[in-house]
Amino acid sequence: xxxxxxxxxxxxxxxxxxxxxxxxxxxxxxxxxxxxxxxxxxxxxxxxxxxxxxxxxxxxxxxxxxxxxxxxxxxxxxxxxxxxxxxxxxxxxxxxxxxxxxxxxxxxxxxxxxxxxxxxxxxxxxxxxxxxxxxxxxxxxxxxxxxxxxxxxxxxxxxxxxxxxxxxxxxxxxxxxxxxxxxxxxxxxxxxxxxxxxxxxxxxxxxxxxxxxxxxxxxxxxxxxxxxxxx
Numbered sequence: 232x233x234x235x236x237x238x239x240x241x242x243x244x245x246x247x248x249x250x251x252x253x254x255x256x257x258x259x260x261x262x263x264x265x266x267x268x269x270x271x272x273x274x275x276x277x278x279x280x281x282x283x284x285x286x287x288x289x290x291x292x293x294x295x296x297x298x299x300x301x302x303x304x305x306x307x308x309x310x311x312x313x314x315x316x317x318x319x320x321x322x323x324x325x326x327x328x329x330x331x332x333x334x335x336x337x338x339x340x341x342x343x344x345x346x347x348x349x350x351x352x353x354x355x356x357x358x359x360x361x362x363x364x365x366x367x368x369x370x371x372x373x374x375x376x377x378x379x380x381x382x383x384x385x386x387x388x389x390x391x392x393x394x395x396x397x398x399x400x401x402x403x404x405x406x407x408x409x410x411x412x413x414x415x416x417x418x419x420x421x422x423x424x425x426x427x428x429x430x431x432x433x434x435x436x437x438x439x440x441x442x443x444x445x446x447x448x449x450x451x452x453x454x455x456x457x458x459x460x461x462x
Contacts, residue, residue: 267299267310288323288401293416297373298330298349300356303380304388314380314388314411322411323404324391326440328418329373331366366422367429374436377413388413392437416440 276284294311296303306315317325333348353362353369361368381390391397391412400412415438423429433441 269309284321287321288404289321290324290326291322292326293328294325295328295330295418297327297376298352304384314384317411318387318409323401324397324412324414326414326416327373327377328416329370329422329438330418331369331422332419365424367424367432370417370422370433370438371436374415374433374438377415378437381413386410390415390437392439414439416442418442 291312296311296313299310301307301310301313303313304315305313307313312325331349349369350363358372359368362372378390381388386408387410389396389400389410389412391400391414397412400410403410415436417433417438417440420430420441420443423433
């Protein structure tokens with residue numbers, strides 16, 4: 232009898248483990264696909280427009296792609312951007328924003344600081360435990376991800392931290408290099424966690440752009456336009 236009980240418990244444990252593994256493998260992609268929907272549309276691009284576009288150095292100042300569990304070096308059918316699509320689109324610079332907090336029921340009228348949906352996402356994505364309860368560590372993790380992508384890109388993606396690096400990138404692109412730059416931005420300075428010295432920590436990690444507040448209250452500055460539609 233005892234053997235049957237142990238065997239049954241082992242079988243249940245194996246099933247539960249399998250379900251957990253499947254959940255953590257599938258859920259991140261499904262969540263991103265649900266939050267960042269892509270609607271295929273037929274494009275009729277005229278040759279003249281295509282020829283003009285091929286001469287451009289395009290820059291986009293906002294993408295939340297580092298928030299999601301996805302290898303940006305691989306082409307994807309979900310989400311905002313990836314390096315293959317950006318290179319094909321003649322992007323010279325993509326600013327990657329670090330999203331560290333998002334209130335439940337986010338809207339354009341009023342948002343508070345007493346809730347956060349990113350914590351659950353960090354856990355589901357199996358991000359480092361240090362990111363589960365620290366907004367600063369979430370941004371530092373995003374910086375680590377972008378540096379890793381750049382290191383593995385074979386020169387297609389470069390982390391941009393100085394004006395000289397921008398000049399070098401543009402010169403190389405003019406010479407025919409299929410390369411683009413990625414710059415780190417902070418979407419809401421709540422990730423300094425009330426300590427102004429953490430700006431130095433973020434700068435050292437590679438961040439070169441920041442928006443002080445987005446959609447919820449923070450300890451600094453005290454007011455938020457999205458909280459009371461004034462500030």
